[in-house]
Amino acid sequence: MTLKLPIYLDNHATTPLDPRVLDAMLPYFTQDFGNAASRTHAFGWRAEAAVEDARESIARLMNAESGKEIVFTSGATESDNLAIKGVAEYYGDKGKHVVTTVIEHKAVLDSCKRLEKEGFEVTYVGVGKNGVVDPNDIEKALTDKTILVSVMLANNEVGTVQPIAEIGKRTRARGVLFHVDAVQGIGKTPFDVRAMNVDLASISAHKIYGPKGVGALYVRRGKPRVRLGAQMDGGGHERGNRSGTLNVPGIVGFAKACEILEREGAEESKRIRALRDRLYTRITKALPDVIVNGDLEQRLPGNLNISFACVEGEGLMMAIKDVAVSSGSACTSASLEPSYVLRAMGLEEADAHSSIRFGIGRFNTEEEIDYVADLVIAKVRKLREMSPLWEMQQQGIDLKSIQWAAH
Amino acid sequence: MAYSDKVVEHYENPRNVGAFDASDPEIGTGLVGAPACGDVMRLQIRVDDEGVIQDARFKTFGCGSAIASSSLATEWLKGKSLDEAATIHNSMIAEELSLPPVKIHCSVLAEDAIKSAIEDYKQKRAARQALSEPPVEVRAEERPAG
Ligand SMILES: Cc1ncc(COP(=O)(O)O)c(C=O)c1O
Numbered sequence: 134m135t136l137k138l139p140i141y142l143d144n145h146a147t148t149p150l151d152p153r154v155l156d157a158m159l160p161y162f163t164q165d166f167g168n169a170a171s172r173t174h175a176f177g178w179r180a181e182a183a184v185e186d187a188r189e190s191i192a193r194l195m196n197a198e199s200g201k202e203i204v205f206t207s208g209a210t211e212s213d214n215l216a217i218k219g220v221a222e223y224y225g226d227k228g229k230h231v232v233t234t235v236i237e238h239k240a241v242l243d244s245c246k247r248l249e250k251e252g253f254e255v256t257y258v259g260v261g262k263n264g265v266v267d268p269n270d271i272e273k274a275l276t277d278k279t280i281l282v283s284v285m286l287a288n289n290e291v292g293t294v295q296p297i298a299e300i301g302k303r304t305r306a307r308g309v310l311f312h313v314d315a316v317q318g319i320g321k322t323p324f325d326v327r328a329m330n331v332d333l334a335s336i337s338a339h340k341i342y343g344p345k346g347v348g349a350l351y352v353r354r355g356k357p358r359v360r361l362g363a364q365m366d367g368g369g370h371e372r373g374n375r376s377g378t379l380n381v382p383g384i385v386g387f388a389k390a391c392e393i394l395e396r397e398g399a400e401e402s403k404r405i406r407a408l409r410d411r412l413y414t415r416i417t418k419a420l421p422d423v424i425v426n427g428d429l430e431q432r433l434p435g436n437l438n439i440s441f442a443c444v445e446g447e448g449l450m451m452a453i454k455d456v457a458v459s460s461g462s463a464c465t466s467a468s469l470e471p472s473y474v475l476r477a478m479g480l481e482e483a484d485a486h487s488s489i490r491f492g493i494g495r496f497n498t499e500e501e502i503d504y505v506a507d508l509v510i511a512k513v514r515k516l517r518e519m520s521p522l523w524e525m526q527q528q529g530i531d532l533k534s535i536q537w538a539a540h
Numbered sequence: 541m542a543y544s545d546k547v548v549e550h551y552e553n554p555r556n557v558g559a560f561d562a563s564d565p566e567i568g569t570g571l572v573g574a575p576a577c578g579d580v581m582r583l584q585i586r587v588d589d590e591g592v593i594q595d596a597r598f599k600t601f602g603c604g605s606a607i608a609s610s611s612l613a614t615e616w617l618k619g620k621s622l623d624e625a626a627t628i629h630n631s632m633i634a635e636e637l638s639l640p641p642v643k644i645h646c647s648v649l650a651e652d653a654i655k656s657a658i659e660d661y662k663q664k665r666a667a668r669q670a671l672s673e674p675p676v677e678v679r680a681e682e683r684p685a686g
Contacts, residue, residue, distance in 0.1 A: 445578055447603035451543065451551060462578060462603070471578065483575030519557050519607065521582035521599040522575060537574030 138455040140501045144435055144494030145289050145317060146459060150386070151342035151495070157389040158344065161382035169379045170370060180381045187388030194391040195315070195334060196325040197351055204350045204371045205384055209316045212335035212350040213240035213283075215364050215375065216312045220281045220333070221248050222362025224310070228278035229253045232309075234266050234295075235477040236288050240335075241314055245283075254278070264291045264427035264478045268299035275303075281310045286318030290461060290474040290490060291427030292436025294322050301330030310359060316340050320394030321402055321433050326351055332359050338383065342495055343390030347383035350374075401495060406434035408493050408502050413437055415506035420513055422526075426461075426475060426488055435493035440484040443523035444516045449489060452512035456505050461488035483522075483532070543604055544638035550608035555615050558597040560584045565668055568661025570653040579606045579646065583653035585617055585625070587661050593617045593625055598653075605643040609633050609650035622658050 141149070161183060169184045171177025188200025197203070206212045221231065233245055235257045245255045256274040260266045271282060282304050287294045297313055304311040312333040315324055319336050326334055334351040338344050352374065353359045367376025394401075417423050422442035438461075441449065446460030461472030462485070471485035480488075489509075493502070517523040522532060543551070559582075560567045566586050573580040579602030586595040596614035600607045612633055617625050633639075633647035 443601060445602045445606075447578075448601075448607060451548075451604040481576075483578075486575070486578035519554065519599055520601045521571065521580055522601045524559065524599060532575060537576070537580075538572065 136500055136504055140456045140497075140505060142491045142493060142497065142501075142505060143457045143459055144492035144497075145292075145340075145490065146492070147339045147345065148342045148494050149496060150344060151390060151393060153393060154343055154386045154389045158382040158386040161385050165381075167381075169381055170368065180379075183385050184379055184381060187384045190388035190391045190395075191336070191349055192351070194320060194395050195331075195336075195351060196327050197353075198327065198355055201372075202351050202354050204352055204374045205379055206348045206350055206375055207346055207377075207380075208339070208348040209238075209314065209335045209337035210240040210348075211375075212337070212348045213238065213312075213314055214244050215350050215361060216333040216335060217241065217244040217281065217283060218247065218364055219361030219374070220310055220312070220359070221251075221253060223360045224280040225253070228276075228280045230256070230276055230278035231281045231283065232256045232258060232271060232274045232279055233283040234258045234260060234271075234285070236260050236264065236266075236290075236293075236474045237283065237285055238289060238314055238316070241283050241285070260293075260477055262479050263431070264288060264293035264474070265431055266295055266300075268296050268303060271300050272303045272307075275307055275309060279307070279309050281312060283312040283314065285314040285316075286324055287315075287322060287433050287436075288427070288474060289317050290472060291438045291478070292317070292433035293427045294318060294431045294433065297324070297331065298329040304332075305330040308357075310357075317433060320391070320398040321435070326353070332357065338387035338390055341390045341394055344383045344386045347380050347387050349387070402434040405493050405495070405497075408497060408499060409435055409437050409491075411499065412491060412493070412502050412506050413439075415503070416509055419506075419510040424484060426478065426480060426484075437491040437493070438488060439491075440480070440487040441489070441513045441517075442484070442487060443520045443526060444513050445486055446488055448516055449487075449509075449512060452516060453505070453508050456508065458492070459490045461490070462486045546637050547605055547608040547639070550611040550637070551604045554598075554607060554611040556595075556597050556611065557599065559599060560586060560595075560597055565664060568657040568659075568664065570656030570658075570660060572652040572656055573602070573649050575601065578602065579649060581606065581610045581649055581653040583610060583613060583650075583657050585657050585661060587622065591622050593620050593622070602646065602649075603643075605637065605639055605646040606649065608637055609639075609646045610653065612636060613650045613654055617654065622661070625654060626658055628654055 165179045167176030167180035169180040188203040192200045258270045310332045313331050315334045316337045332353045337348040365376050424440040426438040446462030461475045475485040562569045568585045571582045581600045584597045585593045596617040598610040600610045630647040630651040
């Protein structure tokens with residue numbers, strides 16, 4: 134079999150649509166195109182039936198009690214915004230304090246920043262060197278005024294899985310609502326909203342081989358029943374939580390993606406983890422001075438985030454341009470700042486600049502992994518030959534002893 | 541970000557990668573940038589007695605544009621007098637490589653590296669002259685070649 138280039142290893146950014154998902158969606162564009170809110174004819178009824186079935190499939194993947202707890206959105210950015218701002222709006226009278234972590238996605242962090250402008254206080258809890266938050270640190274941050282804690286299930290850069298169950302125990306005991314951004318972790322690492330005492334959870338279809346532009350927010354209905362201030366006003370769809378005509382084909386595809394994960398997720402994770410370990414072992418056997426960023430065990434199966442000492446991340450990405458990956462290097466962000474997640478983990482800035490994120494997914498093959506490993510090894514060697522830092526390090530010069538002129 | 545053809549060409553076939561012995565009196569070395577900022581360039585020139593750059597080498601830790609900027613700089617330096625070399629401006633490098641605005645700092649760093657290498661060479665030469673200042677004047681032209 135011949136290898137097809139380019140190779141996609143950026144499955145944290147988005148995933149390809151599973152062909153089975155596409156098949157499920159297609160009828161809802163043309164034949165069954167009805168508006169799920171049309172109560173007066175069969176077109177509407179069929180669309181509504183499809184959406185209600187979809188709610189159940191999505192609810193099942195996270196072990197929610199019922200499909201009624203699922204609010205459809207345009208994606209997890211909107212779900213995160215709705216959860217945080219919606220809780221703040223509804224419960225703000227009870228207290229104006231929110232707790233989150235420094236490694237959350239921008240959709241969470243910037244929603245919190247917005248609350249700060251509106252008079253809320255937000256505590257950003259740090260993480261250990263391994264990229265995992267300590268549940269006791271979350272507990273210590275809670276005050277009488279805390280109304281919400283928001284912690285992600287798995288980090289999108291380093292793939293570290295956070296101790297959701299441990300945090301859920303503590304928030305439930307204190308009567309504080311608990312939101313989880315489960316975008317990266319759902320279907321890949323255990324997630325059970327009931328067992329873990331989660332009150333709100335954001336998920337997104339395009340990260341699980343579903344279509345882009347559709348997401349959901351789980352909103353607990355039973356003990357405690359969670360209420361939200363709506364952020365989108367209009368026709369009162371989604372029980373008033375989120376107005377707007379539902380994206381029926383997207384929702385059907387989302388549900389299909391969840392059904393596939395529910396059935397195949399455990400097996401798939403094993404296979405993907407084996408590929409990840411293969412990539413890691415091959416690279417580290419051949420190359421010295423490779424640092425894994427984030428805990429290697431408490432981690433998504435498909436994530437490998439590593440820094441190649443003395444090789445700049447964007448430079449390396451250019452050398453392996455037939456392989457789609459991403460980097461925590463400053464050069465890849467508009468801000469020219471290296472990844473805030475890696476810095477929050479206490480990584481040296483130089484190592485943050487040297488980081489590459491490999492995101493392995495459903496459609497990657499062993500052949501692709503071997504190709505990528507060989508390519509990375511060859512290019513890192515070449516770039517190290519060109520790196521003044523590597524030369525100095527090999528000569529035993531401590532790079533930290535040099536007075537670098539910042540620019 | 542899409543790279544220009546010239547950046548790609550220099551990146552894939554970098555000119556003059558390597559190192560000269562920095563303690564050699566004919567060599568000027570410039571080391572600029574910082575690991576924490578994501579780019580470090582070391583640029584070296586070999587200067588003859590006439591003050592003409594005979595050869596140049598670089599090693600760079602950085603993105604493709606930083607590597608291409610330093611590769612181009614070494615090409616331009618060869619055959620230039622120190623004074624001519626000092627006129628190389630970052631905008632010339634940026635223009636030649638069609639660097640986008642976010643990559644201009646790579647060309648600035650290359651200019652800094654050139655200036656720093658020239659400065660290093662001049663300082664070494666001045667120090668050497670101060671040390672070996674003969675009692676009777678021996679003009680540069682009369683010194684044995686070597
Ligand atoms: C952890 C996390 N939260 C939220 C989002 C945003 O999801 P969406 O693209 O559906 O808006 C992403 C995707 O980048 C993510 O990785």
